[in-house]
Amino acid sequence: xxxxxxxxxxxxxxxxxxxxxxxxxxxxxxxxxxxxxxxxxxxxxxxxxxxxxxxxxxxxxxxxxxxxxxxxxxxxxxxxxxxxxxxxxxxxxxxxxxxxxxxxxxxxxxxxxxxxxxxxxxxxxxxxxxxxxxxxxxxxxxxxxxxxxxxxxxxxxxxxxxxxxxxxxxxxxxxxxxxxxxxxxxxxxxxxxxxxxxxxxxxxxxxxxxxxxxxxxxxxxxxxxxxxxxxxxxxxxxxxxxxxxxxxxxxxxxxxxxxxxxxx
Amino acid sequence: xxxxxxxxxxxxxxxxxxxxxxxxxxxxxxxxxxxxxxxxxxxxxxxxxxxxxxxxxxxxxxxxxxxxxxxxxxxxxxxxxxxxxxxxxxxxxxxxxxxxxxxxxxxxxxxxxxxxxxxxxxxxxxxxxxxxxxxxxxxxxxxxxxxxxxxxxxxxxxxxxxxxxxxxxxxxxxxxxxxxxxxxxxxxxxxxxxxxxxxxxxxxxxxxxxxxxxxxxxxxxxxxxxxxxxxxxxxxxxxxxxxxxxxxxxxxxxxxxxxxxxxxxxxxxxxxxxxxxxxxxxxxxxxxxxxxxxxxxxxxxxxxxxxxxxxxxxxxxxxxxxxxxxxxxxxxxxxxx
Numbered sequence: 001x002x003x004x005x006x007x008x009x010x011x012x013x014x015x016x017x018x019x020x021x022x023x024x025x026x027x028x029x030x031x032x033x034x035x036x037x038x039x040x041x042x043x044x045x046x047x048x049x050x051x052x053x054x055x056x057x058x059x060x061x062x063x064x065x066x067x068x069x070x071x072x073x074x075x076x077x078x079x080x081x082x083x084x085x086x087x088x089x090x091x092x093x094x095x096x097x098x099x100x101x102x103x104x105x106x107x108x109x110x111x112x113x114x115x116x117x118x119x120x121x122x123x124x125x126x127x128x129x130x131x132x133x134x135x136x137x138x139x140x141x142x143x144x145x146x147x148x149x150x151x152x153x154x155x156x157x158x159x160x161x162x163x164x165x166x167x168x169x170x171x172x173x174x175x176x177x178x179x180x181x182x183x184x185x186x187x188x189x190x191x192x193x194x195x196x197x198x199x200x201x202x203x204x205x206x207x208x209x210x211x212x213x214x215x216x217x218x219x220x221x222x223x224x225x226x227x228x229x230x231x232x233x234x235x236x237x238x239x240x241x242x243x244x245x246x247x248x249x250x251x252x253x254x255x256x257x258x259x260x261x262x263x264x
Numbered sequence: 265x266x267x268x269x270x271x272x273x274x275x276x277x278x279x280x281x282x283x284x285x286x287x288x289x290x291x292x293x294x295x296x297x298x299x300x301x302x303x304x305x306x307x308x309x310x311x312x313x314x315x316x317x318x319x320x321x322x323x324x325x326x327x328x329x330x331x332x333x334x335x336x337x338x339x340x341x342x343x344x345x346x347x348x349x350x351x352x353x354x355x356x357x358x359x360x361x362x363x364x365x366x367x368x369x370x371x372x373x374x375x376x377x378x379x380x381x382x383x384x385x386x387x388x389x390x391x392x393x394x395x396x397x398x399x400x401x402x403x404x405x406x407x408x409x410x411x412x413x414x415x416x417x418x419x420x421x422x423x424x425x426x427x428x429x430x431x432x433x434x435x436x437x438x439x440x441x442x443x444x445x446x447x448x449x450x451x452x453x454x455x456x457x458x459x460x461x462x463x464x465x466x467x468x469x470x471x472x473x474x475x476x477x478x479x480x481x482x483x484x485x486x487x488x489x490x491x492x493x494x495x496x497x498x499x500x501x502x503x504x505x506x507x508x509x510x511x512x513x514x515x516x517x518x519x520x521x522x523x524x525x526x527x528x529x530x531x532x533x534x535x536x537x538x539x540x541x542x543x544x545x546x547x548x549x550x551x552x553x554x555x556x557x558x559x560x561x562x563x564x565x566x567x568x569x570x571x572x573x574x575x576x577x578x579x580x581x582x583x584x585x586x587x588x589x590x591x592x593x594x595x596x597x598x599x600x601x
Contacts, residue, residue, distance in 0.1 A: 028473065156477060159470075166465040174431055174462075184438035191443035198446075216359070217447050224363050231372070 027062065034058040035158050038137070052137055056130030059162055060123075100199055107193035114186035121179050122170075129169035133162050270475075273482055277489040282328040285340050287351070291380040295355025298377045301331075304343040315414055316348040316381055316390050317598070320374060320405075322397035323501060324455060327353050329494045329581050330395070336487065336582040341591025347598070352377055352398075357502040362449050364502040366509060370404050371527040378405070378412050389414035391598060396420050396551060396577075397509070400519065403559075407531045410538065415601050417594060419543040420580050422551045423533075424558035426517045431462055432550065433514050441510045445503040452498030462549060491582065520558060533559070539567040539601045543590065545575040569597060 034055055041051035086105050090098045137158065173179050202212045291298040319339070321327035330351065331339040342349050352374065357364065381390055392413050394402025399421025406413040425433045435458070444450070460467045475488060518524040524531040540563055544556045553572065560568050571593055575583055580590065 027469070028476070159473065163465045163470045167463055170463075170465065171431070175434060180434050180438060183435055184440075187444055188440045191440060191446070195443065195446060213447070217362070220360055221363055 030058075030062060031159060032155055034062075035155050038158075039154070042137075052134035055137070056134040059133060059166075060126040060130040097200075097203070100196055100203075104193060104196040104200065107189050107196055110189035111186060111193055114182055114189055117182040118179070118186060121173050121176075121182060125169045125173035126166070128172065129162075129166040132169060133165040136161055136165060267476075270480070270485070273480075273485045274489065277482075277486045280486045280489050280493075282332050282490045282493060284334045284337055285331050285343060290350070290384070291377060293373055293376050295357065295361070296373050296377070297353040297355065298380060299351045299353060301339055301343055301349040301351070303346075303348070304340070305346045314348070315387065315598075316350055316385060317342065317594075318350045318352070318377065318381060318390055318392050320352055320392060320394040320398035320402045321354070322395060323354050323369070323505070324397060324452075324498065326494060326497050326499070327351055329578070332490050332494070332582055333487065335584075336587065338581050338586070338591060341587055342594065345591055345595035347595060350377070350381055354499070356499040357449055358500070359449065362447060362503040365504045366401075366404075366512075367527045369505055370401050371408060374401055374405050375409065378409070382412065388412075391415045391417070393417040393419060393594070394421055395581075396422070400509075400513065403519070403533065403536070404524065404526050404531050406538065407533060407535055408526060408529060410535065413538060415539045415541070415598060416536070417541040417543065417597070418556070418559065420545050420548055420551045420556065420577055421542070421559070422513075422555040423562065424517065424520045424555050425514050426520075427552050427554040427558070429552035430555055432458070436510055436514045439510075441507050441515070445507045447503065449500040449503045450506045452500050455501065456496060456498050459550070487582075491578070520562060522562075533562040534564045536563040537565050540565045540569070541594070541597045542568070542570045543580065543593075544570060544572045545577055545580045546572050547574060547576040547579070550577045567601070571597075 038051050038055035041054070042048045085098070086102055086109075088098070088102075090096075090102070198213065202214060205212045285304070286302040287299040288302070289297050290300045319327070319330060321330065331337045334340065339349055339351065354369070354373070378390065378392075382388065389412055392402045392406065392415070394400070394417070396419070399418035400423075402413075402416060402418065403421070403423070406416050422430075427433075475485075480488065512518045512524050516523070519531065519533070522530060522532045522534065540559070542556055542559055544553050545551075546553050548556075557570065560570060573580060573586065573589065575586060580586055
């Protein structure tokens with residue numbers, strides 16, 4: 001195990017049965033490798049600009065994985081086997097069920113479309129971050145390279161600089177109308193997909209005589225109404241009691257503090 | 265500390281319990297618990313300190329952040345100032361709470377806590393400290409029941425939800441919240457994902473890298489893990505209340521327009537004439553300072569104080585600087601009122 005913290009972490013990760021740190025360790029290792037390469041290459045004036053471009057390109061690529069959603073967009077695109085039924089006319093006994101599945105599929109398609117727009121915007125933000133970072137680490141910037149092994153402090157400083165650039169670029173994108181619209185479309189389409197899917201699940205639940213969420217909601221609302229009426233009656237009762245008794249003085253109530261008990 | 269040592273220390277700190285001050289449950293209703301903290305100070309009681317201070321926490325995270333550990337506890341600081349502290353823990357809503365509304369929370373549960381405290385102390389009014397969303401609840405409650413609150417303190421509380429720096433507000437403005445919520449609750453994990461997305465590089469990457477690259481002490485690791493627990497120990501949100509909060513406040517900005525309705529009554533902040541103290545974190549990325557500063561121009565109070573700290577949202581409760589400055593500032597302000 002070497003002195004370099006990234007090397008230490010990498011070696012340690014290989015020994016540990018758990019992989020909670022793995023993304024960070026891999027990320028650190030990749031970053032350290034790319035940063036070293038950048039510092040070596042950028043030490044020569046004729047390759048400085050190219051080194052900055054290569055380094056920023058690496059950071060952009062690495063950070064894209066950071067935004068990768070946990071599901072695959074391919075499953076919701078036109079390539080799916082049921083895509084052909086999207087425009088089929090709804091006829092006969094099963095038409096309501098078919099329409100529900102068509103709405104579900106359409107919502108899934110819109111989720112995927114919004115997700116692709118978001119990823120494009122994330123990619124743009126990373127491009128801007130990489131450009132800003134390349135400018136910052138150019139010879140006149142903070143990361144002025146020099147020949148020799150980079151110190152941990154140098155790597156840390158480069159990393160912090162990248163984070164600053166990334167957050168700044170991301171904020172610019174995240175505040176934009178196009179991002180807000182894409183995010184809203186994504187959430188709204190996801191909501192519709194969930195609602196349609198839940199309706200299908202309810203249909204199957206009824207067929208098998210299982211209680212549905214709609215039935216539970218109905219009962220919950222009835223119970224809530226009863227509770228509210230009960231609370232109102234209790235309040236009326238307490239107010240009537242309070243009106244018939246003298247209000248305790250502050251001194252009297254302080255003596256009661258030692259005796260207080262939880263009340264349900 | 266070696267890498268293996270740090271790994272082991274983090275794992276050992278997995279179960280560090282948050283919360284350090286002694287407290288008792290003094291009232292409960294459903295999942296709500298009202299705590300009263302046991303006094304730690306023998307300070308002479310100034311007349312205003314005899315009036316209890318009720319801390320109204322937000323629904324979106326757990327209230328133990330106010331009392332995280334001995335050296336990071338706003339509550340401990342307030343107790344040391346001789347204040348009598350109550351804290352509301354709203355609990356973890358489940359599917360049966362999905363139709364709980366803002367009226368239920370503010371005019372039902374919060375009102376129940378206030379009534380219990382006033383009855384216990386034989387008082388007509390108490391002091392109230394609302395934190396973040398809890399500050400909005402406190403403003404609403406005070407507008408509905410002005411005679412029940414003697415002094416009001418808002419801490420990192422959003423009031424104007426349409427300020428330019430409010431990214432969360434921009435994001436949710438075009439979302440169909442009724443469809444998002446449906447008839448259910450909103451997952452705490454989904455909200456966390458949203459909060460992390462506000463500054464993803466710092467919140468989901470840099471803070472861990474800094475930890476791994478540094479040489480933290482055991483105490484720092486334990487603090488880190490307690491904060492980590494607090495960040496991700498997020499209750500689901502009762503659907504109906506969540507929908508009202510996002511639509512009425514984030515989308516319609518109805519509080520600044522005096523149009524928010526709770527319990528069938530308009531919340532008119534101009535009717536608030538009691539002393540108000542607003543505590544603001546100028547580096548707050550969740551509640552931008554301008555969102556809190558707006559309150560001064562909206563309330564009718566002539567006794568209005570703003571105290572701004574160069575801290576972030578969480579730093580307002582747990583930073584070393586906050587421990588020294590915030591409780592003392594609150595106690596000083598209350599002592600003269």
